[in-house]
Structures are given as C-alpha cells and as structure tokens.
Amino acid sequence: MQRWPVLLFLAWVCFLFFAGIGLFMSGFLLTRIELTSSSSCSDPLVPPPWERQSLPPGSCWAPQRFSKAVLVIIDALHFEFARFNPAKASPLPYENKLSFLHHLATSEPRHARLYRFRADPPTATMQRIKGLTTGSLPTFIDVGSNFATYAIQEDNLLAQLVQNGRRVVFMGDDTWEGLFPNKFFRSYFFPSFNVKDLHTVDDGILQHLYPTVDSGEWDMLIAHFLGVDHCGHKHGPDHPEMAKKLTQMNEMLKSLVDHLGNDTLLLVAGDHGMTETGDHGGDSEKEVNAALFVYSKTSLFGTDPPEEPEAIPQVNLVPTLALLLGVPIPYSSIGEVMPELFSGDSSAVSAALQQLSVYHINAKQVDRFLHSYSLVAQDLPAEQLQRLQELLSSTMEEHTQFLAQVQGKTLVPPELESWLGSLISRFQLYLREARAVCTQSWARFRPLRMVGGCTLIATSCLLCYVESDSFYRVCLLYPLLWGLVVAVLLVLARVFTQEGPDLLLVSSWAAAASQLVFFWHWWGQHPKQARLAGSQPPLASVGLRQRIREWLGLAFPMGILLFRCGAMFSDSFVVAEARVAPFMLVSLVMLLVGKLHWDGHLTASEGPKQQLLGFSYRREIWYLLCFVAALLVCVRLSSFFHQCREEIPQCRPSLFLSPLASLRNTRAKNLFYLLCVALLAGLVYAVRRWLRHYGNLNSSDPLVLFVRWGFPLVVLCIACYWAVASSADDSLGKLQELVQVAVVAFPWAVYGLASVGLLLLLCNPMTVLAKTTWESAESIVTPYLGVPTSEVDLLHVIPQIYKRMQESQKSRLERDSCRATVAAYGLGSVYSAALVIALTLLGFFLMLLHSERMSLAFLLLFLEAFVLLHIHTCARGLAGDAEPFSVPWYAVISWLLAASQFFYSTGHQPIFPAIHWNAAFVGFNLDHSTNLLPAVLVGANTFASHILFAVGCPLLLLWPFVCEMPGSQRKKPKKEPREELQEVEEHMMEMRLRESPEKFSTALLQLGLKYLFVLGTQLLACVCAAMILRRHLMVWKVFAPKFLFESLGFVVSSICLLLGISLVMRVDCAVSTWFSQLQLR
C-alpha cells in the first residue's frame, strides 16, 4: 500500500486550494487592526502654553467655534443630486432637485459651500458610518473589534462628544443603534432593513426633527435619512420617485434652516453615491462621489467659493468637526482638517495662523496614530512610514523656529505670509501622504489577486475531478519539484531585490507552477490512454455508449451540486441556506431511490415470467425505504436546532441553543438534563454495541479497555460538568469555590481523557483479538463456522480469518503434525472501528463545547451519518456495482450536504454575531494567556459538523465492506469443494481492501479527491459570488461572511479529511505489523 504518496498528493492538492484562498482573500478582504486607545483633553498634543491660555472654557485642543452642530446624512446622496445647474433645460429626475442648497450657496457665499465628498471603499452604509465617525478607513474585518457585536470599539467622534459632556441626539437609520449602543442622549430609531420601504425612516425623522431642534436639548443632532438610498435600490436614480424623494429632502432642509440658531453648524452629507442601477458597495467613481454641504448663519469662509467645488475625502469630516466643536480628534482618525472652516472673517494673517495651529494639532495626532499602529501591525510599509516621519520632524522643527520668530515679532508681513503658506502646505503634504499610505494598504480591492485566487481554486477543482476519474498512477514528483523550484527562484529574486519575500505570492506562484506541470504531464499521458482504449474498434463504440450512460448517471448528483452552487449567488438563498441544504439532501436521496427504481434495481428480476406477473420486491428494499424514512425524519428534526439571522425578522432562534442554566423552570431543567445525559449514555451504548457486534470489543488492548471503561468515564465527566454549569449560582452558597474548581476541572478531565483516547488510537489502533486453535488437517477454513464454543457465541463475535495468512501458516505448519488456524475477532472491521472510536471521542469533545441541549443535535448527526452510510451501502448492493473500490458521487455529495446541514443544525450561521464565543471559556475562567487556544476552541465549536463529517469520510469507502453481512448469499445452492473457500472470501469484509493494497490506496486517494472536489466547487461558488457581487447591497453582510466561513470550513474540512485518511493508513500499518508478528510466532 502506498501510504506516503497518497497523503502527499492530497496534502499538495490542499495546499493548492489554500494558496488560492489566501490569494483571493488578500485581494478581497480589506483588513486593518483596531486600536483601543482614545484621545483625551489632557493629551500632550496641544500647542505651546502661550497659545493654550487663550483656549476658552469647554474647549479641548483648539478653541470651540460652534456650540452646536446638525449633521444631516442623506444616505446615498450622490454629488450630482446636490449640484444645481440652472442652465439645464430638461433635468433628469435626480438633477436640480436640491435647489435650496444652491440658493444658500449663491445668496450667502461666505456662509455656505458645496463639496465633493469622496467616500472610501467599501461603500456600504455601515462601513461609511464607521468612517464618518472614527475618521478612519473601516474595512470588512477590523481585527480587534469584538465580533459578537457590531458596536464600534474604536475611538470616535460620538464617544469624544459624550466624554466631553455633550448631548448627542439621533434620529433615523437603526444601524446606528447597533454601532453606538447607549451613546445617545435621546434617539429615535427606525427600521432600515426593508429596502423596498421608502418612507418609514424619513417620515419618522420628519415627525421628530423640528420639535427636537426647537427644544434646544442637544449639542449635536444627527439625522440619517434613508429614502434616497432605498429609492435607488428599488427604482434606480433615473426614476420619478427619486425626484419626489429629493424634493422632499429639499423641503426638509428649507424648513430645518429656518429652525437653526446662529451658533449652529449645519452639515448635509451623503455617506456614498450610487451607480446607474442604484447600488453601491464597490469603488467605482459613481459610488464614491458623494456630496457634502456646509452652512452656518454666522460667516464661515474668508474667501468666495472656487468655481468648481473642491473634492475632500470623507475622513476629513471628523477632525474638522471635532476641532470646530472643541473636542479632541478621535485617536485613529487619519483625516486632514478643512482649513477654510477655521479662518472666520478675521484678517488673512490671523486666519492663516489659526489654520497653522489646527494643522499642527492634526499632524501630531496623525503621527501619534501611525506610530501606535506600526507598533501592533506590520501592514503599513516601514520605509514609507520612515519617510513620513522624516517629513514631519523637519516640518515640526521649522514650525518651532517660526513660532519663536513670531513671538519675537521679528517677521514682517510679506515674509511672514510666505513662510506661513509654505508651512501649511508642508503639513498638508504630510497629512495627505499619510492618508495615501493608509488607503493603499486598507481600502483597495486588488482585482488581479482576486482573479488569480479564483482561477487557482477553479483549476484545483478541475485537477481533483480529472484525477479522481483517472486510473493511471498519479504523477506527483515533477509538479512538486517544479513548484519548489519556482518558489526558491522567487524567494531568491525577492532577496536580491531587497524586498521581503511575500509568503502568499511565493506560495501561489509555486502552486500555479506545480499545477501547470501537473496538467502538462496529464495531457501527455492522456492521448496515450485514449489510444490504448481505442486500439480495439468495437470496444470504442461500446465505450462511447457506456460513457454517455455514465455521464447521465453523473448528471443527477452533479445537478444537485450545481443547484447548490447556484444558490450561493443569491443573497436570499445564502440567508435561507439552513433550509436549502436539507432540501437538497432530501431531494438527492429521493432521486437516488427513484433512479434505482426506474432502473429496475428494486424489483427482483428472477425470471421473465415473474417479471410479468408479479413484481416481487427484494427484501433489502424495505431496509432501504426504512433508512430513507429515518433520514428524512432526522433531517426534519435537525431543523429544530437552528439559529436565526437578522435578515429574517420573524424567525425565532431554537430554544435548545440557550444553556440549561438560563432555564427558570427547575423541573424542565432537570428533565432536559436527564434527557441529555441519557442520550449521551445511549450514544456510548450504541457505539459499544456496534463494536461488540463486529467483535472489536474482545481483546484486552489498552484501546479496547479505554473504550470499555474510558467512554463511560467521559460521559460521567460531561454529565458532572453539565450539572455544575447548569445549576443556579446562588443556590450553592458555601460550595461556590468548589463549583469554581469543578467548572474548570471537569472539562479538563474530558479534554485529557479524549486526548488519551486519541493517543492510544494512534499508538495501537488494533481492536483485534486473535485466537489460535489447533485442529485437524481438513478444517483449514472451517473456523469461521466453527469456534462454536458457547462463550464466543455469547459475545456476538464475528471472527475474521484472513486467507493468505492461513495459507502461510499452513505452509509453515505443514512441518508440524497438526495445523493451526487463527481466528481473529474483529479483523473485518478494524479500519471502521478505529474511525468510529475516533469520531466518538471527537463527538464528546465537541458536545462539551456546545450548550447542553445541543447534544441532541449531535446525536441526530451521528444517527444521520449512520443512516446515510447504510443507504449508500444498500443502494450499492441493489445496484450491483461492479467497482467496489470507488465511492459514487452521490454518496460524497450527500455526505457533504449533511455536513453543511449540520453546520446550521448545531446552532450556527455564517455571520459573526452568531459565533458561540462562550465556547472559548469551557474549562477556562475568563483568562487566556494566548489567542491560540480560544481560537481553536471557538473554531472547533463552529466547524463541529465539518470536522466530524470530514474525519468520517473514509467510512464511505469502508462501510459497504463492513456491512457485507454473512448469510446474504446463503440461498445459493451448495456447490462442491470450492464453495468453502468462497464462503471465506465472502466474509473477508475490510480485509478485501487489504488484499489489493494498490487498489486500496487508489480508492482512498480518489475518495479524498472527490471530497475535495465537491468541497472546492462550493468554495468556488462562494468565491465567485463574493467577487462578482462585490457591489451588491448585501456583500458585507451576506456574501463576504459566507465566503469567510466557507473558506475556513474548507480549511478545517480538508485538514480533518487528511487526518481521517491518515488514521486509516495508520491502522493499515498496524495490521501489517500484526500479520508479520503472527507469522513469526
């Protein structure tokens, strides 16, 4: 048996996929690290003391210019919507509607101004709100944030306002509620979810806006209107509805300005623009081009507005607004102040001095942020940071000189002005470059990498498909070699060009190269194969028909797979996947039964007469139908354990998800507890029963002893842990400390026992008891029927005798007068027994990580897997498969569908708030020294079903052999001498696999590749969906998380698959040693 080549090949394929995933991720997922620090009034950033004395009370960092501000956010207010062009004769529905802004800007040019407001991608509303309040570039994953909530953890404008005692009032989009819990002095939230609803939010705001403004009980008022955005999504911008909506906004602004006082700053902003179809999310010009309008009743600007409105990045709003309102700039802000707002109507020199001081504060704050960021993350290039640092320090030096001269009053106006101007422009340069550096690494999709990753995954899928069908030997050496060569070359090139080797790029190039070489080799061998097959003309035509038939046979499982992949492209289907996956699974199984019937495999066709008169069904049919019914019931029952997503408001999460401790009713709690423990015990009983049935529980090896005694012990520990964890805290009183210890000790006992079990399994996975009997010469093969001692019969054992071993024994013992036969109990199911034990241990571990009542779902999982295996075996037996060594596609696909079904049925959803974070604290008292262990625990919890199904995947190959029950062929009329030999061969079970080690290893390889192919196809669908739909409204809420969960699931699954296959190989190794020892005996 080729063990290492097979494992190596699978590992290589996994590596290809991983490289693809990594490449795609680096192009698609914008990541950044969130800093938890926040600015405060007393930070040593403030200007020199002589300037500080002039700070009026209530101001921080810079003098307060406005005591109040109104921020009106009109969602998706594109710049073109706000611009007014009187020359236009026939404006489009969205043009020239906000005439009031134009009126203000022309009648009071020093009070009002319109800007282009450049949004940074991703232009999704939530990311934009984050950006508008933190002044940073939020990405899809802001590492460091608490995934359990969407709440903004970073320092932000609202937090600064609240910290400095300002009252913030909010009305509008309820996304803000999740982002800023308990930050608002008063708030009016309206549901934002229904995109079809144009009016609820806007009408709600209008109802409260003017009374609130008039009441004066606020310092900052935020109103977030959603109508324009929803109108875009529903009708597109070019629609009469949009005209109505914008006119309504115009009226709103008109009356709002009437209600404002002189000390109030009004800002009207769009969080992003929209495309021609009304969507947003990406980085195209139309999406990022929003509008900002600034107005105040006191004079704001020292100069008249420029001809063409200036374009400013969105991050500039935060520092500007913070300093205008006299609060510190949020810590992570990378924006630049808008200088013209700080000039007022004083003289040019004093205005410039004021601007210089705010620039100085701004630059220092950005520098502080960049410094702290570079300490925790390396994603900003070091040499650029170095350059920025140099730029800033030289400017600072000059600034100090300048201030000294200003104080000494040695400067004359023209010189002063020019120096001022140059200083300001140097600060500006610094701030802009700093922002550019951040943008470059945080807020840019890299299409090339995305396409590359996608291609790599697609070709890997193709490779799996090609290889899983071929019958010639895999060619692995050259691809690996070439991959290595390319990798080494790239690393060398990188080293010579003084660049740090980018691991991701190197590995993906290596993957691509090795793949290319593989396909080249394959292509070279393929024609040969074809020629060989085509050498016999009559066979070729038969081959064609056969091939067409095979292709049609493939069509039905592949069709289901295709449907499943297609479903990844619709956000509604991804949201409803918890119900789609079981639907597909049920359909697949029903189709299988239907197909078996249609092909006439279900009816016994003994003779032509019988065929006409009565269609007597075979007895196995009833087994099959019962199993199918059991499967359907399992699938339906498992839907009672679902978690909810917020996209389906009427959904209620399963009651079983909450821990028992949260139950008020003691009786119900006790009942549930007993039920869970009983079911756990039942699982152990069933496993032991199964092992005993196949005779794997007879030997006295440590592993068997562990199964006998360790399993109940594990159950006992879990039961104790559940009891302790679910008991009410206060009722225990003095025992509190003991409980604290127990809560940690019992999980650790389970972890320990489970790992001991797995170690034992690795050291000696044999669960075989050998008995040597000495008998007369004739009965070489009888021991199967023999060994009729009552003791053995009582044990329900099925002894397995290995023919070849017997023969060798025979030849060796020929010299002796008597012959020995060895009856090996449980030899026929050694492989499966090891897998079953491993799965049970893993199951215990995973159940421990879930809440108590989820163990019901796990039991369903085991039951369903068992039933699926039996359906597969039955179907195979009925169809009379000629190739026992290849697992059909439908089996693999149904296995994977069950895996994704149970991802949902163990209470998970592919969204971050649905992750069970408390799994990290099973066995830990809220303290973790590293991040690795909690990540492993939470990962194991999340991907529990992926792990179990992937490890159990080899069972698909083994089960039909295990279930090759004695007695099925009994009806055969007894033949003469060869019969007995045949009989023995019939009951070789898994030893049949050992008989042909070459085929066995190929079968394992093909099974692994098929599994990876199906898994990879699903992943490919997710990747393509995320890439193609990156402008979709739901990309950050649905597709990107789905892609992330799917790819993590792929990684976990493939690693577990490798582990499962290597466990089988380990058993095979042990069996070989066992035989050699037997022969030596």
Next chain:
Amino acid sequence: MREAEIRKLFAVNLLCVFSIILTAVVPTVFWDGFTVVGTHLTWLRICSVSVSAVNIVLHLILKPNLSPKRSSFAHKISRFLKCCIYFFMSCVLFHVIIVLYGAPLIESVTETFLFAVLLSTFTTLQCLCMLGPNLQAWIRVFSKNGAMSIWESSLQITTMCGILGAWFGAFPIPLDWDRPWQVWPVSCSLGATFGYMAGLIIAPLWIHWNRKQLTYKSR
C-alpha cells in the same frame, strides 16, 4: 391505429389543460375578488375537484385500459372504496413528505394538506383511473421499460412533470421579492400545475416523435 390513438391522447390532454385554465377563469365571473393567488385555497379546492372530475369522466367515457373482465356490482363498489382509500392515503403520504421536505409542521396545515391533495390529484388519481388500485401495476409503469401503451407513457410523463414542477416551485420561496405568489404553498402548487399542464402537452408530442422507438410489449 397508432396515429389515431396519439391524436386521441392529444385531444384528451388538451381537454384537461383547458379544464385547468377554466378553473382560473370561470370563478371570477361568479365570485368577486377571486384570484388564483389571492384566494389560493379556494382555487386549490376548485382545481382539485374539477381536475378529478374531468379525469374520472374522461376515463369512464374512453376506458383506455380495456378490461374485458366483467365484474359484479359488489366488486365495483369494493374497487371504488379501495380507490378512495388509496387516494386518501396518498394525500396523507404527500403531506408527510412535504413536511419532511421542510414545510411548516403545525402552522398552515390546511395549506399543506390542500397542496398534498392537489398533488395527489395530478398523480395518484390518474394512476387510479388508469390502472386501478393495483400497486403492482403502478410499480411496473414507473420503471424504465414498464409502459405498455401510449396511455401509460403519457401517465409517466405527466406524473413526473407534475412532481418536478412542484419541486421547482419551492425555489422562489426564499427570494426576498415579497411577491404574493411566494407565500407557501402558492408557488409550489402553481409549479405543480404548470408542470402538469406542460406534461399533458409534452406527452403526446414526445410519444409522437418517438413512435418508432416505442415498442410496447404485448400483454
């Protein structure tokens, strides 16, 4: 002979299609506010009843499976009762299967059951008319080379199309279009109906095109 029979089959199937279309149109005349989607349950009832009536009447008139056996009145009664029981059982079975496929368990039981009745009308009732309460014959017809006349081939095709239609009808349900026809079980029953109608039309055409290959075993 063959051609004539195919033409007859086509006419009969067209009649069935026509009757289904009528169930959507005629009630609007008598009853204000009737729409297939709006008052779906009513339509389901009407459709089931009229399709079964048409099927039974056509069957009584045409008698495609000429059974030479003459039978007593009591025998006929028992046969009829058996048919009724079979029909009811198939409704229950369909209901259970639909629930196992993911339909709500307790809420909207009426809807699910009426849908099951509709499916039974499209499938089981036809079988009962054509083959009688004889499971052996049903099993024979629904296997690869089981059909023995064009009527049985047509039965195969229409039944499968009906069930396939119902299956495809489940796909629009999760979509967030908020259309009235996405409500359970409207899309499924419409899918089944369209599938059935398509099957009725496809069957004679398919048989016509494949008439050379179709060689039915004589009884």
